[in-house]
Amino acid sequence: VRAAYHVARLSGFSQIITFDMGGTSTDVSLLPGRIQETSEQSVAGLPLRLPMIDIHTVGAGGGSLARLDTGGALRVGPQSAGAEPGPVCYGRGGTVPTVTDANLVLGRLSAADFLGGRMSLDVEAGRQALGKLGTSMQCDGITAALGVVRVANATMERAIRTISVERGFDPRQFTMVAFGGAGPLHACELAEALDIRTVLVPRHPGILCALGLLVTDLTEDFSRTVMLPLAGLTPAALAERFMPILKNGIAAMAGQTVPAARISLELSMDMRYVGQSFEIAVPVGRVAARRVIPSPGSAEEQLVHLLDIARLANRFHQLHRQRYGHASPGEPVEVVNLRVKAIGSTDKPVFVAEREQGTDASAAIVRHSQVVFADGRRTLTPFYARSRLHPGNRITGPAVIVQMDATTVIPPGWTARVDGYHNLVIERG
Template identity: 50%
Template sequence: MTNLLVGVDTGGTFTDIVLLQDGDFKVHKVLSTPEDPSRAILQGLNEMGILQDVGVLVHGSTVATNAVLEHKGVPTGLIATAGFRDVLEIGRQTRPKLYSLGAQKVSPLVPRELRVEVIERLDERGEVMVELDEASLAQAIATLQRSGVEAVAISLLFSFANPAHEQRVSQRAQEAGFYVAASSSILPEFREYERTSTTVLNAYIGPLIARYLERLEQELGERTRLRIMQSNGGSISSTMARREAARTLLSGPAAGVVGAVFAAQASGFEQTISFDIGGTSTDVALINGMATETTDGTVGGYPIKLPMIDIHTVGAGGGSIAWFDTGGALRVGPRSAGANPGPAAYGHGGTEATVTDANVVLGRLVPEAFLGGTMSLDSQAARQAVDKIATRLNATPEEAALGIIRVVNANMEAAIRVISVERGCDPRDFALVAFGGAGPLHACELAATLRIPRVLVPTVPGVLSALGTLVADTLKDYVRTVMVPSEESEEVVESVLKELEQQGRQDLASEDIATHNIRIERYLDLRYVGQSYELRIPFEQNVEQAVKDFHAAHGQRFGYNDPNELVQVVNVRLKARGVTSKPEQRRQKAVHDATAQPLSQRQVIFAGAAGEVVSYDAPVYARADLLPGTMLMGPAIIVQYDTTTVLPPGWRSYVDEVSNLILEQVEGK
């Protein structure tokens, strides 16, 4: 058993491992070790007995995300064009809370004393107005050396049009021993603030990522090739991840969306909403044949312009803590119990009521079946924690638990509306793909509220993000700002695309991707002249067709368009995709009249029509006993190693040919 392909996703509470062997998935979960995520990975591989046999390990990591959210990056300096060092602090005029008089901007990751200037100037076409002054550069480098910074971000005015000055500054900074991130390499695109912010983020987390990956590679040994998931849903080599660390900021959630696409397409679903509930957060994304992408993301309040899957995250997960605000209203999250101490039911010292504890009190989690029986839940501790909330509400523990679930479900519902209704899409046209450790626990109630007709629970829902790393393609993104009228752009667009394609093919070839497995995808960022935002449009024939597609897309997205209005080509984009061979999910014909015997019966609580507590005697089934064709009627509980699926009253489920669970609300219920 050698040269195994293994996927790993490090979450806030659990580290998930998926092994692909002989067409079957083997899964394992261990508690995460946030102080050093590699410890949990190595522990899990050891427990599976495969540490010495891993040929390729694809890793979805939270190291970059946590470093930004917790402000634990390295001391970072910024070199800017003279007169522009405060771009990072001035930012934009947008206000996250428009009517709040006490709104606070996030503090820049680089304080003002570590932002230095060099004398140079380019115009908007990249032509030199003021040559780079070497004396000012030497002084800037010396200032940063005295300040003790470890990394340097370089963002000079209009360097996306001509990188020569930035390349010289980068050379000098590297000679001085700094970790260097230059905007002309990270993001050669206009919009000064966002380009600078993205470059600073890369520098801020780069050394941490580099050290973490180097340590993990040493532990794994030379026999194992390490690949890292990016925010765009593709993987890159660990060497590239060290250099362009900002590409990994949404690594784990992106892998979950890739896994959701894979599972849904196996069951014949193209339009889906991915619904991933972990220990600390819920991630949702719209999938319309393929995952929706954005270049307007933020992490911890800091803009990042690199392409990433359009994922909306809320602080609502299994470990989210229930609390009361100053007005006495019940809230849930975003604070989480995490892996340590975890929910009270884990028995590790946690005393505050969490979503997991509420599900235990309601009978929806089976204590002795948690993690396949390898970790038992403490029902008494969960009840004591929820009872504190119940006392404040003057209610029973069961009523309080239902209240906690209602509140957290409302937070999740709002997240789904952001990526569907607010983007002009009707949730009723989609299926909900529920995964993560807690996704299948809440999916049916969310679907009923949003009138989503079907819920799909994949074969390995609790580790779908780890599975997503296994099926992800190698993916490289390239962009070049051109800023030309569409009617004059054909020659420029073709020239830039040719150059970017050559670069993409070279980069993928360096990662041992065979030529016949390389796919090139072309896009244009278009806008009406005078607009301050643009839409990404596939470039399949010529600019004229892309402009027609832009008018249609503008009408879909914003409810209006004007085919007589002039259109501008802002950016030229290209994706170089190294297509990986996808594992075949085993297909079995449905067994006529297939039935399953319940493992047990238990009391499970749901809300009645008026919101009252209603207790049902519900059967508990083992997921492994459900053959294709098996149909169940709710209420029922379906347990498996990596998650628990709750089938409420008025719902039914059946198992399809690839063993995915399809849940539907019964008409009239």
């Protein structure tokens, strides 16, 4: 998520939905101009109350198994073929068709270019497996493959609606950043279903998470439960309670040899209406450690400015209305937890935009092949080698772009351009 946000900002996008589709699952996250965090998650049905990036995961990936349930309905996932035996087309003993098999049979994956040509795929084995599934569905293998992709897309679409529409955000106002080994295969169809007009595919989508390690700051989280009525608080009283937490954060970063000039502290408060059993994290602001260390008194004065009670109350009501569709400004509000995120800024790689070299991308075409898109028709489609594309190049769909770590499908009605950072900016219409 951090790498996707970094790449998106370089390309001029601040409001993004990250779409990370791998072999077993898909992770999605919504960033309305900032990385959102949560302290309310569950693992295996058990609550997990630790600060973390707000990511929603569903069991849909390239290795998700396709089958008919007892009622005869097509199901895809959450069971996965994993790496062993993997999809049927891997030739490692798999017998149940997967999303990868479906994409291969539809021509969206190239057997010749998979993993940069280092791994061969058995197209006929995938075709036979989907043919058997089609027989059970009383249709042919191509129709079955389209059904597998559509069901997987529907699962991922619901995941994105969960983090957007159900939380008061309109996905049409966001850019989708697609990565993971399978993300760019499905991104445009998924974006079209959500009426998202722009998809950004990073230069190396299959290994984007590695970049995340290079652009991430050191962080530690601190909190203190206070259970105080907001109406009875003053900015000075809140500042007094925040100060020990701030000092703990500074000490933690200093213990990791982070210079004071590189330490900052983000403040937030978990708030709720009295009687509720859940809280909303309300951002307060950020302060620099160097303003806290030499003069605690002046630091408290700065905090008093941030901790305006009326402003915090209004912000809470706004967030409550956005997430749940209503707010009750006349109801008493209480502060449950005070939170501080200590941040140690790290050196990050510098990326420089390259000069555009013209729109013609024909030199990157490696072959033409038949591909089946959402309309079910076979279409002769150009395949481009991403390594041969240059900033400024434009590609009109239908098209498929292949590279070692991912495949990008550009359906009819979509157009891609290569920006100065070698990212693909794909737009509809």
